[in-house]
Amino acid sequence: MLKAIIFDADGVLVDSMYYQAEAWIKTFKEVGISITREDIYELEGSNNQRLIKSIFEKAGKELETWHLEQLPEKKREALEFDKIKPFEGILDCLKELKQHFKLAIVSGSHVDTVTEVVNKYFSNCFDVIVTGSDLERGKPDPDPYLKALEMLDLTKNECIVIENAPLGITAAKRAGLYCVAVASMLEPEKVEHADLVLEDHAALLEYLKSLIPK
Incomplete structure (x- = not known):
């Protein structure tokens, strides 16, 4: 589940x-x-x-x-x-998802950058945040995602990952997690090692909303 x-x-x-x-x-x-x-x-x-x-x-x-x-x-x-802004529709989608699921961020960016982004746009959205400053071994090693699982106190089968980058997908897969990729910056073939590849953020939002229990 x-x-x-x-x-x-x-x-x-x-x-x-x-x-x-x-x-x-x-x-x-x-x-x-x-x-x-x-x-x-x-x-x-x-x-x-x-x-x-x-x-x-x-x-x-x-x-x-x-x-x-x-x-x-x-x-x-x-x-x-x-100049950095959330993708259109993502914040409203997160608010809906939060009513049904725990939400986490696993980012390779420095803690100061991630904190600034979260405080500016996603205050109170996330239960767990892992940044590039938290672990010596980052993506593509599985450590960041394993750390998130530990902090969430959940098993691999109870979580999915949303990624957009080859190294992040590799990290998620090495951690044994189901990974959905959105091809937001690279050609779809660069992220085809994900379990599911979505062509853009419109498709991602549609997919995320499909996860919400009816």
């Missing part, structure tokens, strides 16, 4: 991936690395440290300790937070 729905944040709850990617592009440019938005979309869901390591490795650049310490802060300063 379904008792909880676990959501990724960026690209699922809020239309933020363009701004997240642009902030990373500016940040990496400062250390001589040129990247595209697609590079970030494919790494979305991983925590800052893993993302930075991946980009440096791909660029063939030597990673230093200060990069891991300072680049996340520079990225947060570059992020145009005021």
Whole structure:
């Protein structure tokens, strides 16, 4: 029996991936690395440290300790937070879902960013929040989703995950969870390892509303 729905944040709850990617592009440019938005979309869901390591490795650049310490802060300063908004219809849908299910967020973003988003748009919506700052091993490792299960005090069969990124889907599947993907940023074939792929947020809202007991 379904008792909880676990959501990724960026690209699922809020239309933020363009701004997240642009902030990373500016940040990496400062250390001589040129990247595209697609590079970030494919790494979305991983925590800052893993993302930075991946980009440096791909660029063939030597990673230093200060990069891991300072680049996340520079990225947060570059992020145009005021332009980030929830996807249309998502807040009303969450309010309906909350009457029947526990709701959780599992995000690879820094705790400050996630907290700001939740406080601004989703106050009192979520029972559990796991961020990229909470665990050493983030997505695609299963740890963030296993942590959410522990905090929800539920079994894998009682929860589903809503994701939009390849690494997040992999993390959910490794945790043994049923994963629904919305192809909000990448081509559907990039997220086809999910159990169910929805083409856009209109289809996601329709799917979520179908879960509400009649």
